[in-house]
Structure formats: C-alpha cells, structure tokens
Amino acid sequence: MLSQSRHIQSPIIILGAPRSGTTLLGKLIAAHPDVAYWEEPRTVWSTGNQQLPDDVLTPEHLSQKTADQIDQRFADFLTKSGKTRFAEKTPCNLLRIPFIHALYPDAKFIYIHRDPYSVIASALRMLETPPDLNRITARIREARLRDYPNLLSLFVRDTLARRFNHGKKPFWGPRPPEWQTWQKLPPATMLSKQWLALTQSANHDLQQLPNNCWMQINYPDLIEKPEQTLPQILDFSELSPSPSVTDLAKKIIHLQNPEAWRKQLSPEQIQQIEEQIR
Numbered sequence: 001m002l003s004q005s006r007h008i009q010s011p012i013i014i015l016g017a018p019r020s021g022t023t024l025l026g027k028l029i030a031a032h033p034d035v036a037y038w039e040e041p042r043t044v045w046s047t048g049n050q051q052l053p054d055d056v057l058t059p060e061h062l063s064q065k066t067a068d069q070i071d072q073r074f075a076d077f078l079t080k081s082g083k084t085r086f087a088e089k090t091p092c093n094l095l096r097i098p099f100i101h102a103l104y105p106d107a108k109f110i111y112i113h114r115d116p117y118s119v120i121a122s123a124l125r126m127l128e129t130p131p132d133l134n135r136i137t138a139r140i141r142e143a144r145l146r147d148y149p150n151l152l153s154l155f156v157r158d159t160l161a162r163r164f165n166h167g168k169k170p171f172w173g174p175r176p177p178e179w180q181t182w183q184k185l186p187p188a189t190m191l192s193k194q195w196l197a198l199t200q201s202a203n204h205d206l207q208q209l210p211n212n213c214w215m216q217i218n219y220p221d222l223i224e225k226p227e228q229t230l231p232q233i234l235d236f237s238e239l240s241p242s243p244s245v246t247d248l249a250k251k252i253i254h255l256q257n258p259e260a261w262r263k264q265l266s267p268e269q270i271q272q273i274e275e276q277i278r
Contacts (some may be wrong), residue, residue: 002067002102007075010106012237014089015097016199018173019122020114021051021219024252026089028230031266032239036081038088044073045090054175055092057099077213085239092174097205107213108237111202114219116277117270120191121261124269127168127187174198188269193275226253 014031023039030037038044048066049057062254078086093100100107155235170183171190176197182190206214215236221229226249234241 002062003192004105005103006071008071008078008086008104010085010108010238011074011104012087013093013100013107013109014112015105015109015202016089016091016114017119017124018091019119021059021112021222022089023151025110025112025217025222025233026087027252028245028249029087029233029237029239031244032085032234032242033244034084034086034239035087036078036083038074038077038086040090041073041088042090042092042272043076045093047073047094054177055095056177057096058202059098059102060100062102065160070103075263076077080200085237087237089189091198094202095174095176097202098208101209101213101224104232109206109209109214110233110237111214111216111221112222113199113216115261116195116199117261117273118219119195119256120188120204120269120273121264123191123195124265126172127191140147176201186192186269186272188265188272189276192273194278220258222272223253223256 010034014022014024014026014029026037026039027118029035032116044051045057048063049217052061074086074088078084097109100109168187171179173194176194177192178197182193185193196203206216215230227246230245230249231241234245262270
C-alpha cells in the first residue's frame with residue numbers, strides 16, 4: 001500500500017495524442033498566475049522504469065520509492081516557481097492514466113481530442129522535421145544521471161537513425177505496445193496505429209476514473225470558442241478566472257481550416273488511415 005502523503009496536490013495533467021493541441025493548451029494554462037507548468041517532463045515520469053520496451057506504466061510499476069522520487073521532483077519544481085499549482089503535459093501519459101491516478105488520486109486530467117486525419121497529417125510532417133535542439137538541451141538539463149540511457153535511445157532514434165531512413169525518423173512520439181512492429185509499415189499506417197492505440201487506451205482508462213477527475217475537450221472548440229471553453233477548463237481545474245489566460249488566447253489562437261488535411265494527405269494516405277480507424 002502506497003503512502004498517500006504527497007507534496008503535490010491536485011496536479012493538472014494535460015492529455016492528448018501528439019499534434020492534438022496539447023502544446024497550445026499547456027501554454028494557455030501556464031499563463032495562469034497560480035500555475036507552474038512543466039512541458040514534457042518525460043524523464044521524471046519514467047523514474048524507476050527507464051528500460052521498459054514501451055511507454056505503458058501501470059500501478060504495478062509504482063513502488064513507494066518511485067512515487068516519492070517523482071513527487072519530490074515535481075515539488076522541487078513547484079517550490080522553485082513560487083506558484084501554488086503544478087501542471088504538465090506529456091503525450092506518453094495517455095498510456096499511463098492508471099499509474100498517474102495511483103500516484104495522485106486527486107489529479108485533474110484534461111483530455112483534448114482532435115480528429116485523426118489532422119493529427120496524422122501533422123505527425124507525418126514531424127517525421128521529416130529535424131529534432132528541436134532547444135528541446136534536447138532542456139531535457140539534458142532536467143535529467144538525472146540515471147535518465148541518460150533513456151535519453152540516449154531517443155537521441156539515436158530521432159537523429160542517427162534518420163540518416164539510414166531517407167532523412168525521416170523511423171518512429172516519433174509515444175510508444176504503445178507493439179510499436180516496434182509498425183516501423184516497416186507505410187508512415188500513414190504506422191501513425192494511424194499509434195493514434196488508435198493512444199485513443200483507445202485513454203478512452204478506456206478515463207472511463208474508469210470518477211467523473212470529477214477528468215474532462216474532455218475538442219480541439220475545434222478550443223480554437224473556435226475559446227471564450228466558452230477556457231472558463232470551463234479553469235473551473236474544472238479549480239483555478240480562478242484569469243485575464244492573463246484569455247489575453248494570451250486572443251494572441252496565439254488563430255482560426256484554422258479543419259479540412260486542411262485533405263490537401264496535405266494523398267488519396268493513398270487517406271485510404272491507409274481509414275483502413276486502421278474506420
């Protein structure tokens with residue numbers, strides 16, 4: 001039985017498949033004066049479980065030592081910030097909802113959903129995008145010595161492996177079970193399998209939680225109706241209304257064509273996606 005004494009109270013956990021709007025939502029929540037926001041603390045969440053073949057974590061992976069170490073890292077971050085609430089977003093956490101709930105039973109999960117065609121069209125571009133050196137540097141700085149083997153495997157995948165794969169990453173983003181068997185598939189098929197596995201996992205695991213622990217928002221609602229959606233998010237998160245959040249939304253949210261993926265995806269890619277998600 002884990003001790004339920006935690007430094008972090010009611011953390012705000014942003015969930016969503018890669019390219020679903022989690023970064024945008026994270027920036028908006030980070031604008032709240034009470035929030036200390038950490039973008040993708042991957043190495044913290046993998047504490048004690050760095051050598052697993054995929055990104056799935058269950059309550060069985062949560063020892064007392066691991067729980068205390070994760071909580072302390074987040075507590076140190078929160079204390080240093082001078083804020084009162086901790087928030088984060090890590091796409092891999094779609095595969096770790098029961099794990100996080102076991103660690104933080106009072107966590108507030110915000111799940112943002114976007115249509116798979118737009119997600120996969122954007123993810124296809126990410127396979128061809130060079131790694132973000134600023135993000136790599138940030139991860140190295142936030143990592144502990146025990147995290148380096150995991151970081152090295154990501155570095156090899158996202159940099160060195162690209163040289164042997166026509167300049168494309170062989171895989172990108174969260175690693176569901178069986179992800180290694182997908183790498184020889186057409187990219188649109190591979191990413192469709194990834195999206196489906198992440199979405200099914202999240203839908204199943206969130207339904208097992210109490211209703212007051214999670215909320216789902218749709219990406220178009222955040223983009224098209226931020227004046228209605230953001231107050232709902234803040235209220236659910238038990239954060240006060242904040243002009244800084246709404247002011248930032250006016251600056252960084254831009255209307256988009258929800259059908260843009262039709263020009264970005266080839267007919268063959270659309271068919272490959274439909275074969276997986278229909």
